[in-house]
Amino acid sequence: GLAIADTLGEMGYGLTVAARRPDKLEAAAQTLMDKGYEVEVVAGSLGDEETVKAVVAAHTARFGRLDVLVNNAGVGIGSAVGDIQTKKLDMMLDLNLRSVVLFYRECVGMLREAGAEHQQALVVNTASIAGKSGQAWLSVYSATKAAVVNFTEAMHKELSNDGIRNTAL
Numbered sequence: 001g002l003a004i005a006d007t008l009g010e011m012g013y014g015l016t017v018a019a020r021r022p023d024k025l026e027a028a029a030q031t032l033m034d035k036g037y038e039v040e041v042v043a044g045s046l047g048d049e050e051t052v053k054a055v056v057a058a059h060t061a062r063f064g065r066l067d068v069l070v071n072n073a074g075v076g077i078g079s080a081v082g083d084i085q086t087k088k089l090d091m092m093l094d095l096n097l098r099s100v101v102l103f104y105r106e107c108v109g110m111l112r113e114a115g116a117e118h119q120q121a122l123v124v125n126t127a128s129i130a131g132k133s134g135q136a137w138l139s140v141y142s143a144t145k146a147a148v149v150n151f152t153e154a155m156h157k158e159l160s161n162d163g164i165r166n167t168a169l
Contacts, residue, residue: 009037047094096144115163
């Protein structure tokens with residue numbers, strides 16, 4: 001995530017960075033600010049709808065536009081199928097998939113504005129090779145990443161005519 005933010009900052013984008021651990025987030029943000037980048041920071045769990053809304057609101061208030069959205073948050077917790085804990089299942093579903101959908105929903109207006117302006121708005125979603133080929137003991141993780149790949153393909157079909165490119169890595 002930090003490398004992606006660094007690259008975008010180097011390209012001149014204003015950055016809004018978010019993560020659940022404030023200490024690590026602040027350290028990463030300071031690294032970016034030390035390079036002269038404009039950085040907004042929002043701490044919280046990105047699997048939580050209110051945190052997603054807070055991130056988008058903070059970005060909107062600070063920068064007023066959105067040209068690139070990177071959905072990079074994720075977690076993979078391995079377990080045999082008979083040992084999957086509901087708390088960990090919910091965490092992976094919320095962070096790996098639900099947050100991606102919520103960020104699209106909350107950002108699509110600004111992305112469409114950018115797409116209308118220059119036809120090059122971009123959304124990058126972090127997936128995994130596990131999203132292409134299910135992995136034993138990583139079944140839920142694999143399923144969430146497969147869903148990210150498919151959701152990204154659907155968003156590309158839905159939004160590409162609006163100047164919004166969508167890709168999953």
